[in-house]
Amino acid sequence: MTGARPKTGAQPATGRRLGVRLCLRCRAATRVPAAAAAAARLLCPRCHAPLHERRPGSRSVCAALLLTAAILYVPANLLPVMHTRTLFGEDDDTILSGVIALLHAGSWPLALLVFFASIVVPLLKLVSLGWLLLSTLGAPAPAAPRSRLYRMVEFVGRWSMLDVFAVTVLACLVQFRTLANVRVGTGALAFCAVVVLTMLAAQTFDERLLWDSDAAA
């Protein structure tokens, strides 16, 4: 395999410079003549998916999803995700108090895991995706570390659903009429929405935008 990586100082041979477009669905590379590049709708010759140089509306859609997620992040953490009613009284659990309860149950590895999945990861996703989005607008910066950050965010995103699943199982299991009773709280709905929205935002973001503003290019 001959990498098309040029010597330092030269422009990298990107698909954009060569007039070659990549189909995001089937990964076929198609040469688009300069005359056809302005056409409104180009289709991949192999699988007939629309061909774009970059994902259309990537920045604005990603920003809108992130903003919605950031707003919902507040109720997700403040509202209870779970109401527990036992003979001895009632109890409301938020995401954070759930982690502390797990710590008191004597299971610190699991508490650490839930702390990361439910508190660190969503915050990390909101902050880093927001920063990555802004970095594509500003002056060129090294793309490799930004690209690593993006891939990490995309990889860990799904694990935030952990708490939603745990609460679901608890609510189904603890149904002993007057003795003990668990109900799902509104916080769980907001939290689930944050996870889904940040996952969508990460998927919408076009990683190639980071390399378009690479300082080395």
Add this chain to the structure above:
Amino acid sequence: MTSVIVCPACDLAHRVRRPAGAARFRCTRCRAELYRTHDVHGDVVLALCASAVVLLALGLAYPLIALRVEDTTRAATLTGAAVVLFQQGYGALAAVVLLTTVLLPLAQVAALAALLLAPRGGPAARGARWVAVLSAVRPWAMSEVFVLGVLVAAVKLAGVADVVPGISVYAYSAFMVIVTALGVLAPPDQLWRWLEHGR
């Protein structure tokens, strides 16, 4: 045969001599995976799909875990969990849980089986439908996260009551392992190889 592969992550173009056998290339600039195929026979993958369906059926039929308090026992099933959410007025949450734990992992398995069973030589666009379904569904199939969620719930209850694991925990965990393996065995380039040359 040389062809051009463009990196989906950084747009760098590579001139590649496509090998006939299994191969794996990474982008020379950003290290993203550019191309990956393997030599596992399509029939093996189909067999894995079939066992995944059987294991999911077992996982749906039996309780995940049960809780014993004094002399009453309460068991949670996969679908029961979604039903309880719905009854408590969280229909959207019930839909997300059902989709991410049952329907989308199943769709992933079904789309892969459909692709492998599709008649060869037809227009590529027809097979492309399954490639598109697979790549769209994969991030939303969260079996492994759910298994860990069940574990978290069990630990939270272990101090207060007797937690009894059910058949479904084992069946669903095995399903999760197979679905993960199927994800590794189905990179886009391999899917196209199956579509073009048969399994």
